Amino acid sequence: MDIEYAGKKPAPLRRLILSSPLIDSKLWVKEAERLKDKLPQEVAATMREHEQAGTTDANEYKRAYQVFKETFVCRKKPYPEMWQRADDEAGLEVYNTMWGPSEAHATGVLKEWTAIGRLSQISVPTLLLSGRYDEATPAQMEIAARSIPGAKWRVFEHSSHAANYEEPEAYLDVVDKFLS
Numbered sequence: 001m002d003i004e005y006a007g008k009k010p011a012p013l014r015r016l017i018l019s020s021p022l023i024d025s026k027l028w029v030k031e032a033e034r035l036k037d038k039l040p041q042e043v044a045a046t047m048r049e050h051e052q053a054g055t056t057d058a059n060e061y062k063r064a065y066q067v068f069k070e071t072f073v074c075r076k077k078p079y080p081e082m083w084q085r086a087d088d089e090a091g092l093e094v095y096n097t098m099w100g101p102s103e104a105h106a107t108g109v110l111k112e113w114t115a116i117g118r119l120s121q122i123s124v125p126t127l128l129l130s131g132r133y134d135e136a137t138p139a140q141m142e143i144a145a146r147s148i149p150g151a152k153w154r155v156f157e158h159s160s161h162a163a164n165y166e167e168p169e170a171y172l173d174v175v176d177k178f179l180s
Helices: 002-007 025-036 041-053 059-072 081-089 093-098 116-121 138-147 168-179
Strands: 016-019 126-131 152-156
Touching: 002 016, 002 116, 025 041, 025 059, 025 138, 041 059, 116 138, 126 138, 126 168, 138 152, 152 168
Parallel strands: 016 126, 126 152
Antiparallel strands: none
């Protein structure tokens, strides 16, 4: 992970850009639970029911999770064909082993992972990027911004987790200015 690498202070690293980063798995899942409450009640209930039952492979869960993704992962309408194709063709064995069945439900080996205590070890200029409707919520991003010395944080007001795709010109402008 970028955060793990950056905290080791490798000599060639001179700047760091973290776009909607995972900083703590438990916090990510806690915030995902809060985000589910912003979805239609039946969608949130379906997700929780299947997560508790361990039936996240059910089509009903997949449809509900698609609503979560369209709200907090990529808000572009219609949902981009490229993203749908990537979802459909993804080999999920490694993802499921490492994380779990969805962005909102960690059951894999990373479910206890945290970098919060190591963020202060990042000593290079750091740019944090996230969207207003991002699953990497402001609560998570504020921790990163406070913990990484001198970090700059930019929120893209019309984006979710895919700010680079949803607001590409503004995103690239911020990145270009940071790297210049």
